Amino acid sequence: MNRPGQTVSMAALVAADPARAVPMLRAEILRNANDAGAYRLLGRAMRTLGRDAEALFAESEAIRASAHDPQLVAIARSLISNDLPGAEAGLRQRLREQPTDVAAIRMMAELAGRIGRYRDAEALLRRALELAPGFTAARANLAIVLYRQNRFADAVSELDAVLAAGGGDAGNLTLRAAALGRTGDYEEARQIYANLTGTFPDHARLWMSYGHILKTLGEQTQSVAAYRRALAIEPGLGEVWWSLANLKTWRFEDDDVTAMEAALSGAAPLSEDDRLHLHFALGKAMDDRDDAARSFAHYAKGNKLRRDQLDYDPAAVTAQVDGMIMTFTSDFVASRLVAGDPSPDPVFILGLPRAGSTLIEQILSSHSQIEGTMELPDIPAIAMREAQAAGGHARDWSQALAAMPAEKLAELGAEYLERTRVQRKTARPLYIDKLPNNWAYLGLIALALPNARIIDARRHPLDCCFSNFRQHFAKGQPFSYDLDHVGRYYADYVRAMTHYDRVLPGRVYRVIHENLLDAPEAEVRRLLAYVGLPFEEACLEFHRNPRAVRTASSEQVRRPINRDGVGQWRPYQGWLAPLLSALGDLPETYARA
Numbered sequence: 383m384n385r386p387g388q389t390v391s392m393a394a395l396v397a398a399d400p401a402r403a404v405p406m407l408r409a410e411i412l413r414n415a416n417d418a419g420a421y422r423l424l425g426r427a428m429r430t431l432g433r434d435a436e437a438l439f440a441e442s443e444a445i446r447a448s449a450h451d452p453q454l455v456a457i458a459r460s461l462i463s464n465d466l467p468g469a470e471a472g473l474r475q476r477l478r479e480q481p482t483d484v485a486a487i488r489m490m491a492e493l494a495g496r497i498g499r500y501r502d503a504e505a506l507l508r509r510a511l512e513l514a515p516g517f518t519a520a521r522a523n524l525a526i527v528l529y530r531q532n533r534f535a536d537a538v539s540e541l542d543a544v545l546a547a548g549g550g551d552a553g554n555l556t557l558r559a560a561a562l563g564r565t566g567d568y569e570e571a572r573q574i575y576a577n578l579t580g581t582f583p584d585h586a587r588l589w590m591s592y593g594h595i596l597k598t599l600g601e602q603t604q605s606v607a608a609y610r611r612a613l614a615i616e617p618g619l620g621e622v623w624w625s626l627a628n629l630k631t632w633r634f635e636d637d638d639v640t641a642m643e644a645a646l647s648g649a650a651p652l653s654e655d656d657r658l659h660l661h662f663a664l665g666k667a668m669d670d671r672d673d674a675a676r677s678f679a680h681y682a683k684g685n686k687l688r689r690d691q692l693d694y695d696p697a698a699v700t701a702q703v704d705g706m707i708m709t710f711t712s713d714f715v716a717s718r719l720v721a722g723d724p725s726p727d728p729v730f731i732l733g734l735p736r737a738g739s740t741l742i743e744q745i746l747s748s749h750s751q752i753e754g755t756m757e758l759p760d761i762p763a764i765a766m767r768e769a770q771a772a773g774g775h776a777r778d779w780s781q782a783l784a785a786m787p788a789e790k791l792a793e794l795g796a797e798y799l800e801r802t803r804v805q806r807k808t809a810r811p812l813y814i815d816k817l818p819n820n821w822a823y824l825g826l827i828a829l830a831l832p833n834a835r836i837i838d839a840r841r842h843p844l845d846c847c848f849s850n851f852r853q854h855f856a857k858g859q860p861f862s863y864d865l866d867h868v869g870r871y872y873a874d875y876v877r878a879m880t881h882y883d884r885v886l887p888g889r890v891y892r893v894i895h896e897n898l899l900d901a902p903e904a905e906v907r908r909l910l911a912y913v914g915l916p917f918e919e920a921c922l923e924f925h926r927n928p929r930a931v932r933t934a935s936s937e938q939v940r941r942p943i944n945r946d947g948v949g950q951w952r953p954y955q956g957w958l959a960p961l962l963s964a965l966g967d968l969p970e971t972y973a974r975a
Contacts, residue, residue, distance in 0.1 A: 869964025
């Protein structure tokens, strides 16, 4: 049945007379129990005849039999050895000959995923599931692809189907917990991690993930205990050491410093990621000991390791801002000012990371009319998709927006509202999206959602930029690992915001972090007036708010307003020449720029 001509003739019989084909296919399977092609055709015949249970069995057997197919085994070896061109050539030939081979389709989806073509991978996996609805492994792969596209609710839905089909292995449960954490369903995610750590008590990374969700929920003591348990299992796991440092209010003991230094210098092999995390954690430990020289040395080493892993070009951000300024003229904006979706629900807080956006979010979400969510990925996802659909680079979103009809803006606004609906857990009329990087897409926000509030969180550039340099981000923020790069990024952000102030006067409300620290009540009253809400005393008691907080500032915003973070760059001034050069006069002008 594996010969192409024979397969084609039997396929024609299945299409024309499936009942007649069934006994012939069963006879072929009796002769060769590993004939995947015969099983696939039998499954198709059974589906046509409405015998779905038998079809499901046949489709499952086709997938099992594929493991014995020499051609697929050779392709699998190519994938394992990362010979992607060889694997692609083999898969293309296979699918030309057997276009309904779901095992090969799944392997092609894996190849697409490896090179970041997630939409192609999704299409392939959906085709595999169309052909074999019971292909649980393909559905689990689809959940991974959806998660990597930031479609977390869709990923949870597919994982629910996987679990219902008996695919409740640790990997699928862990992915489900991670996705639930991104949809704001923290308690359910916490329970999954609690169960998994009970089942696999010696799995360090599970304890680390459990620690992350406990930290988000504000349970610092339990979070630290989970991190400590992970380190007892795997002392060189650098991400756990950094997770402790990232509590911000945490201070390492001398024994911790000794253990981290021993991990870096020991004979046990460490991955590059473990090393960079250890350097960031030791940078924090030395800073707490007022040893600026040793602290900066560790931060510099950690940043270099991370920077060398990335392909970041600061000129690309400058070019994106240049393109936006050319596109968003006063006339262009005026012609589209009311074209978007009229909903007033979203409140955007944007700017640089480490600029005080979490503090603003915590203050606003303490108001009875505003719900805090998290840093939502939806605006960049929409912008990049539209840019790529128009044939440009992701940074060309403003040109793509200029080319689309004005009525499309309302569609994009409505899409954003629908995509973020899963994050809304209360009936409060307003909700917050505090992804800092949304400053780069502010024009899209302003036109697609003309009644949304937009808040620019701005902090002194030296405190802000150096805080970024000392922060290892779980993902994104590639500009932060070089002092020159982060300075140029801050300058481009200010340049963009200054232009928006010209063409959208009064649309963006700016909160200067230092002003908020100096006069919190006056600043909070002005901020609420901009949002259109009356003052509530709870906004000044934000540190009592029990809501979950995912960002690096989660522990800091559970304390009253303080000035602990002001001037932290000063002991390091001797090493900051690249940053000072990139910023120019912004340390003096940032608040009025």
